[in-house]
Amino acid sequence: MNTNCNPNFGILMIDDEMPFLRSLSISLERHGFNNLYRCQDSREAMRIIAKEKIKVVLLDLTMPYLSGEALLKMIVEEYPDVSVIILSGLNQLETAVNCIRLGAYDYFVKTTEEGRLIEGVSRAVRMKEMHIENQNMRQKFLSGTLEQPEVFSKIITQDQAMDSVFQYLESVSISSQPLLIGGESGVGKEQIAQAVHVLSKRSGPLICVNVGGLDDNIFADTLFGHHRGAFTGANSARAGMIEQAAGGTLMLDEIGDLSPASQIKLLRLLQEGEYYPLGSDRPKRIKARVIVATHQDLEQKQQNGEFRKDLFYRLRIHHVNIPALRHRKKDIPMLLDYFLNEAAKELNKPKPTVPKELLVLLDNYNFPGNVRELRALAYDAMSQNKTKTLSMESFRRALNMAAIPNKSVPDTSLFKEGQPLPTLQETNDLLIEEAMRRSKDNQSIASRLLGISQPALSKRLKKKLSDKGID
Ligand SMILES: Nc1ncnc2c1ncn2[C@@H]1O[C@H](COP(=O)(O)OP(=O)(O)OP(=O)(O)O)[C@@H](O)[C@H]1O
Numbered sequence: 338m339n340t341n342c343n344p345n346f347g348i349l350m351i352d353d354e355m356p357f358l359r360s361l362s363i364s365l366e367r368h369g370f371n372n373l374y375r376c377q378d379s380r381e382a383m384r385i386i387a388k389e390k391i392k393v394v395l396l397d398l399t400m401p402y403l404s405g406e407a408l409l410k411m412i413v414e415e416y417p418d419v420s421v422i423i424l425s426g427l428n429q430l431e432t433a434v435n436c437i438r439l440g441a442y443d444y445f446v447k448t449t450e451e452g453r454l455i456e457g458v459s460r461a462v463r464m465k466e467m468h469i470e471n472q473n474m475r476q477k478f479l480s481g482t483l484e485q486p487e488v489f490s491k492i493i494t495q496d497q498a499m500d501s502v503f504q505y506l507e508s509v510s511i512s513s514q515p516l517l518i519g520g521e522s523g524v525g526k527e528q529i530a531q532a533v534h535v536l537s538k539r540s541g542p543l544i545c546v547n548v549g550g551l552d553d554n555i556f557a558d559t560l561f562g563h564h565r566g567a568f569t570g571a572n573s574a575r576a577g578m579i580e581q582a583a584g585g586t587l588m589l590d591e592i593g594d595l596s597p598a599s600q601i602k603l604l605r606l607l608q609e610g611e612y613y614p615l616g617s618d619r620p621k622r623i624k625a626r627v628i629v630a631t632h633q634d635l636e637q638k639q640q641n642g643e644f645r646k647d648l649f650y651r652l653r654i655h656h657v658n659i660p661a662l663r664h665r666k667k668d669i670p671m672l673l674d675y676f677l678n679e680a681a682k683e684l685n686k687p688k689p690t691v692p693k694e695l696l697v698l699l700d701n702y703n704f705p706g707n708v709r710e711l712r713a714l715a716y717d718a719m720s721q722n723k724t725k726t727l728s729m730e731s732f733r734r735a736l737n738m739a740a741i742p743n744k745s746v747p748d749t750s751l752f753k754e755g756q757p758l759p760t761l762q763e764t765n766d767l768l769i770e771e772a773m774r775r776s777k778d779n780q781s782i783a784s785r786l787l788g789i790s791q792p793a794l795s796k797r798l799k800k801k802l803s804d805k806g807i808d
Contacts, residue, residue, distance in 0.1 A: 344393075345372075345511050346390050346391065346392035348462070349374045349375075350376065351379055351394060351396050351408070352376075352377065352397035352400070353378070353400045354377075357397075357447070359375075361395065361424075364455070365455070365458065369622045378402065379401075379402055379403040380402050380403050382394075382403075382408055383412075386419060392465045393458070393462055394421045395424050396408060396409060396421050396424065398432065398436075399425075399427075405425075406436070409441060410439055420461045420464065421440070422441070422443045422445065422458065422461055423443070423444045425447065426446070443457050443461060445457060474504070477504040477505075477508055483504060492528050492532065493672050493675045496665035496667060498664075498665065499659075502529075506529070506536065506657065510536035510537045511536075511537060512655060514654045515629060515652050516628045517628075517630075517635070517652045517657075518629070518630040518656070518659065519632075519634075519635070519656065519657070520660070521632050521707055523706045523708055523710060524660070524662065525707075526659055527630070529659060530543065530545070534585065534628075539584055540584050541582060541586070541624075541625065542586075543582070543586045544578050544582040544586070545588040546559060546587070546588065546589055547591050548590065550594060552596065553596050553598040553599050556595070556599040557599070557602060558615055559578055560577045560612070561577040561612045562574070562577030562580060563614055563615035564615065571616070577612075582624075582625035584625070585625055585626075587625040587626070587627050589627065590630045591630070591631060591632075593631035593633030595644075597645070600644065601645070604645060604648045607627065610623055611623070629652055635652070662704040662708055666700055672712075673696075676712045677719060677727070679715075680715055686722070689722055689724065689726055689727040690725060690727065691726075691727050692729060694729065694781070695732060697776055697779050698782050700775075701775050701776060702736055714731070768787060769783075769794070769801065772787050773798075780794055
């Protein structure tokens, strides 16, 4: 069963029989639906639809004053974006076909088994949400602007791919479906989750849980909580993180590391919208939107049989991938400036000038730790700095110790099958030219890229020039 029952639009039930209205809303509430409105007098329906942002209507056919069929026609005409589900006392194929022709979304007989009816309402809600999201997305991509740029103000970037991510997030932020955030460690996934939580306008808190490395029992206890006496040592009851996140957002980080047993538990939670605190046989409903994050390639894990396919598909309904810092190098100067400012304030020191050479050095580094690594470098340099111009010493040291600045695997396309090999001298020259290009003619950086000393590089450059007859 779908958990998609907390839409940010209203669901209106219209029926002249109050007992039926009551039992229908109890049943929907029990399955986690909220934002429900009841209407016993069909003449009032259009006013309620206008006032309460109704997007799904459950409509009886046989009513005094204004019949369900007449009301259906009015709704379809005036509010074509409202989905109408007919709930009729009549099990007549002809009536059903007629209603669908008039524009009804679905048709159920009142005696339909409850589960099927709930499934039908969930489907209508989900389709409506997807429709709204698609509309929002189209509008955003056409206008190319953000509605609430201030929400992203602490995420420093001028990268186009990041802008598209923000636009997408604005569109899906109101959804009650899970959101999957991918991207290497340190790219800012948690920051993204915070922004989505603010955009969702949920009144509850954002609760972040790192589920990587939790064994299955601890996973269940952390999320679901337990009753007193549920296990040895459970001296008092404890609410789980799901309960703490009620009305808000639950972020599960490092989802790629979940054990197979925990994956099943998470899948059930997302499918049924229910969970059992340890030691309890009464289910509770989840009232939080779930965001999951991982630095791993979930699709690959799923293909390798390490991550459940059904869970993967459920999680990736909405998903974004945050690009690594090395793929948005234009962000480096801005981020450096931002972190130096931050550090200067925290350390109560004046902010030094950044030497141009430093930006070239950073531009040539591949940042395996992404933005987190740049932040740590900036803080470390600031804490040691005593001069007006930022010393490059701590950066040099850190980057020297860190694995290979751009020591990528050699491009084997240099050695094409059937083509003569370049001579050692030619390769030498090509490497030096490339290092000088990447370092923007900075010999100190170029020599580091080549793994030789600066005097050695200088000698080779001079030799190259004299070979060409240039003094
Ligand atoms: N674009 C950005 N602007 C400013 N700060 C950023 C940006 N991206 C990341 N940061 C900072 O970098 C640090 C790491 O970010 P965060 O914890 O969100 O990364 P993550 O992707 O969730 O990492 P992990 O996968 O290890 O959990 C944080 O201090 C965060 O504030």
